[in-house]
Amino acid sequence: MLQIFPDTSTIAEHVSATLVAKIQSKPDAVLGLATGGTMEPIYAQFVAHAHRVNLDVSRLTSFNLDEYIGLSPDHPKSYSAYMREHLFSHLGFDTSRLHLPDGMTQDLEAHCKAYAAHIQAFGGVDLQLLGVGGNGHIGFNEPGTPFDCPCHVVELAEQTRIDNSRFFAEGLMVPRSAITMGMAEIMQAREIVLVATGEAKAQIMAEWYQQDVTERIPFTALKRHPRARIILDEAAASLLPPEARQQRMVAVG
Numbered sequence: 463m464l465q466i467f468p469d470t471s472t473i474a475e476h477v478s479a480t481l482v483a484k485i486q487s488k489p490d491a492v493l494g495l496a497t498g499g500t501m502e503p504i505y506a507q508f509v510a511h512a513h514r515v516n517l518d519v520s521r522l523t524s525f526n527l528d529e530y531i532g533l534s535p536d537h538p539k540s541y542s543a544y545m546r547e548h549l550f551s552h553l554g555f556d557t558s559r560l561h562l563p564d565g566m567t568q569d570l571e572a573h574c575k576a577y578a579a580h581i582q583a584f585g586g587v588d589l590q591l592l593g594v595g596g597n598g599h600i601g602f603n604e605p606g607t608p609f610d611c612p613c614h615v616v617e618l619a620e621q622t623r624i625d626n627s628r629f630f631a632e633g634l635m636v637p638r639s640a641i642t643m644g645m646a647e648i649m650q651a652r653e654i655v656l657v658a659t660g661e662a663k664a665q666i667m668a669e670w671y672q673q674d675v676t677e678r679i680p681f682t683a684l685k686r687h688p689r690a691r692i693i694l695d696e697a698a699a700s701l702l703p704p705e706a707r708q709q710r711m712v713a714v715g
């Protein structure tokens with residue numbers, strides 16, 4: 463289902479309310495968490511909302527989508543550091559329940575298998591948050607990734623490294639590879655919320671809308687998911703055909 467909101471702050475309120483409701487109804491839920499600029503206002507809003515309603519997050523389990531290979535959790539540009547900065551350090555999480563792939567692992571293949579098995583051991587993800595790359599990647603599942611692919615190592619597409627270089631100071635290289643949750647684990651999530659904001663996502667959203675399900679655009683897989691929502695702001699929706707732009711959300715909540 464496609465939903466278009468006026469701007470990033472109404473999206474943040476809406477997604478935050480979705481998260482709070484999920485956690486209130488299932489305090490031991492398993493969340494699939496994403497990083498990237500899109501998620502920053504969402505986590506900020508969620509932290510404020512959680513404080514307001516005194517939300518108990520201590521029984522939650524989370525699995526992050528991905529991590530760069532070669533960056534330790536202490537590296538400021540690791541996704542581990544991102545999660546601490548934007549979410550984990552602000553609320554009373556049980557840190558032993560918060561999982562990210564280990565970018566410093568010595569045995570990549572074994573680690574990927576163990577990460578996938580760990581998610582299965584928890585019965586899969588209840589609610590998966592996703593952003594989307596300019597080339598349609600989700601997590602770091604780049605175009606061409608088979609839809610049944612589990613957690614794996616990926617060589618990042620040149621476009622992805624260029625897009626993500628804005629997060630790295632000049633002279634710091636974007637890593638060439640990453641560990642990502644696979645399309646398989648993502649598609650097994652019971653509920654998926656994908657958020658795309660800003661003009662930079664307008665082109666890929668138009669392609670997503672026009673194309674059938676294709677591995678060339680990984681997030682088209684969500685068209686086959688029974689409970690996936692694609693949430694856009696006006697800018698990301700700006701190249702959609704008029705009939706798609708009818709899906710405007712006027713109310714928040």
Ligand SMILES: N[C@@H]1[C@@H](O)[C@H](O)[C@@H](COP(=O)(O)O)O[C@@H]1O
Nearest residue numbers: 497498499500593594595601602
């Ligand atoms: N691995 C992450 C993705 O999980 C994220 O969804 C995407 C979009 O990022 P942004 O929200 O910064 O546009 O970029 C990265 O490559």
